[in-house]
Amino acid sequence: MRGRPYTEVNFDGLVGPTHHYGGLSTGNLASTSSTGDVANPRAACLQGIDKMLLVQDLGVQQGLLPPRLRPAIRTLHSLGYRGSPEEILAKCAKANPWLLSKVSSSSFMWSANAATVSPSSDTRDGRLHLTPANLVSKFHRSIEADETFTLLQSIFSDASLFQIHAPLPPQRLFSDEGAANHTRLFHDDEVLHLFAYGQDPLDAQERKPSKFIARQTRQAFEAIAMRHGLNGNIFYLKQCAQGIDGGSFHTDVLAVGSGSTFLVHEHAFEGGRQQLQDIQERAPWFRVAYVHHKDLPLEEAIQSYLFNSQLLHTPEGQILVAPKRCEAFQSVLSVVDGWVQSGVIQKALYVDVHQSMKNGGGPACLRLRVPMSVKEMGALSGKVLLTTELATRLKSWCVKYYRDRLERKDLEDPQLWRTNLECLEALYALLELQFKSTYSST
Numbered sequence: 001m002r003g004r005p006y007t008e009v010n011f012d013g014l015v016g017p018t019h020h021y022g023g024l025s026t027g028n029l030a031s032t033s034s035t036g037d038v039a040n041p042r043a044a045c046l047q048g049i050d051k052m053l054l055v056q057d058l059g060v061q062q063g064l065l066p067p068r069l070r071p072a073i074r075t076l077h078s079l080g081y082r083g084s085p086e087e088i089l090a091k092c093a094k095a096n097p098w099l100l101s102k103v104s105s106s107s108f109m110w111s112a113n114a115a116t117v118s119p120s121s122d123t124r125d126g127r128l129h130l131t132p133a134n135l136v137s138k139f140h141r142s143i144e145a146d147e148t149f150t151l152l153q154s155i156f157s158d159a160s161l162f163q164i165h166a167p168l169p170p171q172r173l174f175s176d177e178g179a180a181n182h183t184r185l186f187h188d189d190e191v192l193h194l195f196a197y198g199q200d201p202l203d204a205q206e207r208k209p210s211k212f213i214a215r216q217t218r219q220a221f222e223a224i225a226m227r228h229g230l231n232g233n234i235f236y237l238k239q240c241a242q243g244i245d246g247g248s249f250h251t252d253v254l255a256v257g258s259g260s261t262f263l264v265h266e267h268a269f270e271g272g273r274q275q276l277q278d279i280q281e282r283a284p285w286f287r288v289a290y291v292h293h294k295d296l297p298l299e300e301a302i303q304s305y306l307f308n309s310q311l312l313h314t315p316e317g318q319i320l321v322a323p324k325r326c327e328a329f330q331s332v333l334s335v336v337d338g339w340v341q342s343g344v345i346q347k348a349l350y351v352d353v354h355q356s357m358k359n360g361g362g363p364a365c366l367r368l369r370v371p372m373s374v375k376e377m378g379a380l381s382g383k384v385l386l387t388t389e390l391a392t393r394l395k396s397w398c399v400k401y402y403r404d405r406l407e408r409k410d411l412e413d414p415q416l417w418r419t420n421l422e423c424l425e426a427l428y429a430l431l432e433l434q435f436k437s438t439y440s441s442t
Contacts, residue, residue: 005373005374006119006121006371006372006373007061007371007372007373007374007377008060008061008313008369008370008371008372009061009062009063009369009370009371009372009377009385010052010055010060010061010062010063010310010367010368010369010370011063011064011065011111011114011367011368011369011370011384012048012051012052012062012063012064012065012111012366012367012368013048013064013065013067013108013109013110013111013114013366013367013368014045014048014049014064014065014066014067014109014394014427015041015044015045015047015048015067015106015109015355015356016041016067016068016070016106016108016109016420017041017045017067017070017106017401017402017403017416017419017420017423018041018070018071018104018105018106018406018411018416018420019039019040019041019044019045019106019109019355019359019406020039020041020101020104020105020106020406020407020408020410020411021034021035021036021037021038021039021358021359021408022035022101022102022104022105022140022408023035023036024101024102024105024107024138024140025107025138025249025359025360026212026213027212027213027215027244027247027249028247028249028359028360029247029302029303029360030305030357030358030359030360031359031360034358034359036407036408037358038405038406038407039355039358039405039406039407040355040403040404040405040406041106041355041402041403041404041406042398042399042402042403042404043354043355043404044106044109044355044356045398045402046395046398046399047351047352047353047354047355047356048109048353048356048366049391049394049395049398050351050352051321051351051353051363051366052064052386052391053386053388053391054321054349054351055310055312055321055367056386058312058314058316058319058321059314059315059316060312060313060314061377061385062385062386063370063380063384063385063386064384064386064394065108065111065114065151065155065368065384066151066424066427066428066431066433067106067108067109067424067427068108068144068147068151069420069421069424070103070104070105070106070417070420071089071092071100071103071104071411071417072103072104072143073085073088073089073417075103075143076088076089076092076099076103079099085414085417085418086414086417089411089412089414089417090412090414093411093412097408097412100411100412101140101408101411102139102140103140103143104411105140105141107140107141107144107359108144108147108148109356109361109366110180110356110361110365110366111366111367111368112178112179112180112250112252112364112365112366112367112368113133113135113141113177113178113179113180113250113365114132114133114144114148114152114178114179114368115130115131115132115133115148115152115178115179115368116130116131116133116176116178116179116182116221116224116228117129117130117179117182117184117368117369117370117371118130118193118228118229118230119184119370119371119372120161120373120376121191121371122184122191122193122228122230122231122232123228123229123230123231124229124230124231125163125229127160127161127162127163128156128161128162128163128370128372128376129162129163129164129165129227129228129229130152130156130162130163130164130165130370131165131166131167131168131176131224131227131228132145132148132149132152132164132165132166132167132178133145133148133167133176133177133178134167134168134169134170134174134175134176134220135176135177135178136170136171136172136174136175136176137175137177137213137215138215142170145167145170146167148167149164149166149167150436152164154381154382154433154434154436155380155381155382155384155433156380156381157379157381158379161375161376161379162376162379163228165227165228168220168223168224172201172217173201173202173217173219173220174217174219174220174223175215175216175217175220176216176217176220176221176224177215177216177250178368179368179369180250180251180252180364180365181195181196181197181216181221181239181250181251181252182194182195182196182221183196183251183255183256183257183262184257184369184371185257185258185259185260185261185262185286186259186260187259187260187283187285187286188285190232190233190283190285191231191232191233192232192233192235192279192283192286193225193230193232193233193234193235194235194237194257194262194279195218195221195224195225195234195235195236195237196216196236196237196238196239196251196255196268196269197214197216197217197218197220197221197236197237197238197239198213198214198215198216198217198238198239198244199214199216199217199218200217200218200219200238201217201219202219206238207241207270208241209241209242209244209245210241210245211244211245212244212245212247212249214239214241214244215249215250216239216250216251218236218238221236222236233279233282233283235275235278235279237251237269237275238269238270238271238275239251239268239269239270240254240267240268240269240270241270242267242298243265243267243268243269243298246267246298246299246302247302248267248268248302249360250365251268252307252308252364252365253302253305253307253308254267254268254301254302254307255268255269255307256307256308256309256310256311256364257311258311258312258313258318259313259318260285260286260287261287261289261311261318261344261345262276262286262287262288262289263289263291263307263311263339263344264276264288264289264290264291264307265291265293265296265298265301265307266290266291266292266293266298267293267298267301268307273288273290276288276290287344289339289342289344291335295331295334295335296331296332296335297331300329300331300332301332303325303329304323304325304326304328304329304332305322305323305325305326305357305362306322306323306326306329306332306335306336307364308323308361308362308363308364308365309321309322309323309326309348309362309363309364310363310364310367311345314346316346316347317345317346318344318345318346319345319346319347319348319349320336320339320345320347320348320349321348321349321351321363322336322348322349322350322351322362322363323350323351323353323357323362323363324350324351324352324353324354325354325357326348326350327350336348351363353366381432381433382431382432382433383430383431383432384431384433390430393430394430397423397426397427397430401419401420401422401423401426402423403416
């Protein structure tokens with residue numbers, strides 16, 4: 001990594017206790033196809049912790065971000081609901097059960113959407129910059145933006161080392177989905193920032209998807225690159241409209257990179273290989289493993305979530321942590337075997353994140369990559385860097401508070417909200433973070 005003393009910390013979002021299958025994310029095929037299924041929040045959380053332990057065992061530093069309190073009473077209050085939390089939940093469940101599902105979503109667990117990150121080695125002021133995503137394309141996600149801003153300010157609290165920006169204006173022109181559309185690559189002291197966007201609202205001639213909306217705008221990433229004061233080569237890549245219509249709502253559904261290596265499907269970007277070849281002319285070290293549709297059909301790439309794997313830069317070399325579902329596709333296994341045989345990756349490991357996958361989030365969705373110096377890691381507030389002891393305590397906490405079965409109708413239960421409040425208070429105490437009152441009904 002550039003500057004050598006920098007370490008990539010993977011901050012995973014802990015699954016929340018209201019994890020359920022509401023089918024809230026149009027364009028995410030797994031999410032909509034699981035609508036109404038019975039969820040297991042306890043298993044989802046434990047699967048996430050086990051994945052974090054695996055990454056840690058591979059020699060990659062692992063961190064975590066706590067859940068937000070759901071159902072989001074404050075959001076319902078802003079929409080006109082009044083009374084005690086119990087009264088507000090009862091009124092919403094009767095009048096707008098679809099809204100109750102939205103304000104109960106555990107989608108913050110996919111921390112790849114939490115923010116866009118620029119390490120201090122890449123910025124003009126020498127500080128680590130983070131901009132929380134506004135997520136305005138989906139209501140249930142947009143309510144996370146201010147909460148994430150507050151949370152990141154709490155964890156990255158040293159203003160001499162960290163700059164936490166407010167989310168971009170909540171307007172469609174600046175629709176921002178965070179690091180799921182950003183890839184940082186490096187070789188020695190050279191760095192590439194690949195910002196992928198689905199639409200440029202100011203370009204009347206651009207090719208647009210016909211089935212699903214493009215969520216990320218070019219203008220959002222241009223603003224972030226400017227406010228972060230980025231150095232190095234910056235490239236803006238246009239997502240393929242066909243890929244978006246096929247279910248690639250974020251770039252990390254069809255592309256993943258680490259170090260100098262970029263694994264990418266033919267339908268990830270418009271123009272096929274041309275945009276990537278232009279980058280290679282500027283940075284010959286940029287190594288692209290390009291997968292053709294004929295070798296891995298778009299449908300199978302998206303169903304398997306192969307490219308939503310974590311590509312980890314480890315002491316052993318590049319290791320792919322892929323969803324276990326990949327093993328059901330011979331085309332996927334052939335592609336992975338080709339990567340191993342050609343030396344693109346050292347090996348692949350398959351992990352069970354089934355509960356997350358049913359809602360449309362694989363291993364890469366669950367983590368936010370934050371390159372940090374030793375000094376920066378030492379300045380983090382709270383106990384947010386994983387240890388074996390912390391993981392053991394997190395599992396006990398999860399088993400105590402999380403249900404092993406949750407349907408949408410269970411969200412009406414006021415006792416669920418009360419238990420979740422107690423659950424998060426206990427977690428914040430465990431992590432030695434201040435629990436901010438985001439649940440007030442006033």
